[in-house]
Amino acid sequence: MEVLHHPSPVLRSRAREIDPSVDDDLRELIRAMATTMYDENGIGLAAPQVGVDKRVIVFDVDDNLAALCNPVITELGEEVVVEEEGCLSVPGIMVPVERARRVVCSGQTIEGREIMIEAEDLLARVLQHEIDHLDGIIILDRAPAEKRKELIKAYNEANRL
Numbered sequence: 001m002e003v004l005h006h007p008s009p010v011l012r013s014r015a016r017e018i019d020p021s022v023d024d025d026l027r028e029l030i031r032a033m034a035t036t037m038y039d040e041n042g043i044g045l046a047a048p049q050v051g052v053d054k055r056v057i058v059f060d061v062d063d064n065l066a067a068l069c070n071p072v073i074t075e076l077g078e079e080v081v082v083e084e085e086g087c088l089s090v091p092g093i094m095v096p097v098e099r100a101r102r103v104v105c106s107g108q109t110i111e112g113r114e115i116m117i118e119a120e121d122l123l124a125r126v127l128q129h130e131i132d133h134l135d136g137i138i139i140l141d142r143a144p145a146e147k148r149k150e151l152i153k154a155y156n157e158a159n160r161l
């Protein structure tokens, strides 16, 4: 699968909820997304990044591949941390992004079973980043206002836009 890059309009639209129990293509989609993520040395990938209009994410922050359907942040910790983030859809730059250090996230497994994940630090960051993709939000949108212009310029130069 090919990863779409900014400024693809697909990256800016809200992806649709799915019903894992009736989605026959889900297993294959997740397998293909995982392969793409590993090929590109990413630690997370959202379906819209490969042009698929579904609320599905895959991630691997600790050598465990996981997939989540219709993920929702149900609890956002008060403590926030700024860290540089990269994105396979925004190649060539790193963007300082403020995120909650701890989140609780709910969603469904590919079998349609409800699950809840309590995440901290890198996993919490990856979940927030990938769920942003499902809502059409990319890291440039999360850049500090005073750095946004400079980052967009750097992105355009790195990608010859």
Ligand SMILES: [Zn+2]
Pocket: 086, 087, 088, 089, 129, 133
């Ligand atoms: Zn991303």
